[in-house]
Amino acid sequence: MDMENLNQSVAWAVVFSGIFLWVGMLTGVWKYYQIRHSEQARAHYYVDIAHRSSLLYAPASLIIAVLAYFSVWSEGLNFIFVLINLFFFSFSILSYILHGWLKDTTNQFKQPHQMGRWHLPKWMLTSAMVLLVIGELGAAAGLLLGTIIRLGMF
Template sequence: MDIGLLPISVKLALLFSGIYLWVGMLTGVWKYYQISRSDLARAHYYVDIAHRSSLLYAPATLILAVMAYCSVWSENVNFLFVAINLIFFTFSIVSYVVHGFLKDTSNQFKEPHQLGKMQLPKILMRMAMVLLVIGEVGATAGLLLGMFKGLF
């Protein structure tokens, strides 16, 4: 198949899968650097989380690409479902990298919610998590249903 003929939702998911893999590798270098400089041979908690989550989001995004490819929904709907997941995956990775860089917390859900020297309102964290859950679970369910209909 000519790669140029793939739907944009599939291309976007494939591209971000590669980006997440690369970010996972870069954060792995950062993790190793911190481990090599630590008396306890450990990286900051959120450097470790950024590394692992990036590596886990890479294959997850490949699965989204396959789901979008097999889905019976319109390209606009598949694109929306893929984009919602990518927005939240990226937001999560970026937040982990920021916490790892700032070394401001070992638990972003611990109150008060820290971002550097700033304290974030509790409602902001709650809204972000509710939107993330609804967005990721809903968009993935939509792709799963579209793929199911396409396969059967």
């Protein structure tokens, strides 16, 4: 496949890999700033998590791009699988950034669930996590299976 005919699923995953890398670099600057201005020489817990997760989701998105590239499924299905992963990767990073900005918790699973000065209902975080697990695992499994079939390994 040449670059002019690159599938949207692959292109989106590659672009988001770059976005996640860039966000990781930006949150790294934020982390460094907080470390420099903290008496304990530490950044807020969720600033650190936002930084690390962004840097981890960058290569994960490249892996998703490679799986979409090789997958036997239709471009439409591959695109859905890619978007599901990119949505939940982005959702996670943004929630970490928000907790880091608000400095409202060091454990988003601690009850009552805190978002700024608001308490979120227990079902909300539970539902988000169930959807994230099903979405990420299901979409990645779909791309992996499509790749295994294409490569003749199954």
